[in-house]
């Protein structure tokens with residue numbers, strides 16, 4: 767029995783995730799649709815929200831343009847996009863969303879234009895038969 771007082775979770779919803787990375791050229795706001803993405807072989811597939819959140823953090827660390835940012839909050843100071851603190855923050859934010867069984871999209875500035883991460887929550891019905899699941903985080 768699911769507890770009616772708790773928000774839905776990924777296990778109640780029976781979802782897994784298909785993760786795509788898209789480097790954007792073209793006009794701003796032009797990108798693939800969810801249907802187009804789900805028809806393609808994902809970059810990675812995940813069975814757990816933790817695995818998917820880890821991937822988001824790793825992609826930000828790998829592809830974000832390392833701009834300096836002024837940090838707000840009690841400590842202040844200067845940080846860098848894609849530094850360990852920022853990656854930790856992205857991972858945590860992602861996990862909150864993924865634990866609910868939702869899709870999560872992240873957009874950031876890469877070295878040569880915008881980078882989109884699409885982490886699509888997929889039910890067994892939506893998952894195409896020919897998609898290969900590597901299952902390395904099971």
Ligand SMILES: [Zn+2]
Nearest residue numbers: 782888893897
């Ligand atoms: Zn799938």
